[in-house]
Amino acid sequence: MNDWKEITAEADVYNIIENSATKPQIIFKDSTSCGISAHAKERLMDGYSQIEGKAGFNYLDLLSFRPVSKFIAETLQVTHQSPQIIVLKDKKVVYTSSHHSISPASIARYL
Numbered sequence: 001m002n003d004w005k006e007i008t009a010e011a012d013v014y015n016i017i018e019n020s021a022t023k024p025q026i027i028f029k030d031s032t033s034c035g036i037s038a039h040a041k042e043r044l045m046d047g048y049s050q051i052e053g054k055a056g057f058n059y060l061d062l063l064s065f066r067p068v069s070k071f072i073a074e075t076l077q078v079t080h081q082s083p084q085i086i087v088l089k090d091k092k093v094v095y096t097s098s099h100h101s102i103s104p105a106s107i108a109r110y111l
Contacts, residue, residue, distance in 0.1 A: 010071050020088035024055035025109045029062050029084040034083040037083035040102040047104030054111040
């Protein structure tokens with residue numbers, strides 16, 4: 001998972017949207033103080049082979065970058081949730097999931 005790109009600014013979100021035109025992009029919004037978020041991250045790590053190389057993977061520590069998390073919700077027109085997965089293809093959101101619904105197998109179906 002060394003290929004996870006950290007999201008720290010609004011410009012990163014614009015880049016993710018642009019990059020989704022040529023390769024699907026995944027955004028994982030992580031609340032680093034939340035047990036449910038830690039469990040979701042663990043599931044992603046355990047099943048990472050199901051999505052590895054099929055999409056760009058982008059990671060947001062939403063406690064450190066709360067304004068960027070809000071920007072993601074507004075720009076992509078998705079309800080803010082944490083933890084949350086957002087999948088983009090062709091500059092559009094094609095899938096979202098949150099909390100205990102986050103699973104690599106489900107994500108892979110939208111790549």
